[in-house]
Amino acid sequence: xxxxxxxxxxxxxxxxxxxxxxxxxxxxxxxxxxxxxxxxxxxxxxxxxxxxxxxxxxxxxxxxxxxxxxxxxxxxxxxxx
Numbered sequence: 001x002x003x004x005x006x007x008x009x010x011x012x013x014x015x016x017x018x019x020x021x022x023x024x025x026x027x028x029x030x031x032x033x034x035x036x037x038x039x040x041x042x043x044x045x046x047x048x049x050x051x052x053x054x055x056x057x058x059x060x061x062x063x064x065x066x067x068x069x070x071x072x073x074x075x076x077x078x079x080x081x
Contacts, residue, residue: 029037
């Protein structure tokens with residue numbers, strides 16, 4: 001195994017000391033978890049805003065259908081023979 005440099009060794013020593021200070025029964029998401037949650041919330045808000053704008057442009061009125069000629073089809077919808 002290659003030898004570690006002095007700075008890497010010092011960093012590992014400090015990391016081990018910080019890990020020993022953490023409470024092993026308490027798990028928190030931290031700042032990164034908050035940032036990810038905030039980004040998701042902003043994304044959902046933007047999607048809802050866009051959907052609301054698009055739904056406002058939709059025309060729900062149906063055009064009237066032309067009635068079919070009376071003699072062309074029977075009651076089952078098939079063409080008369």
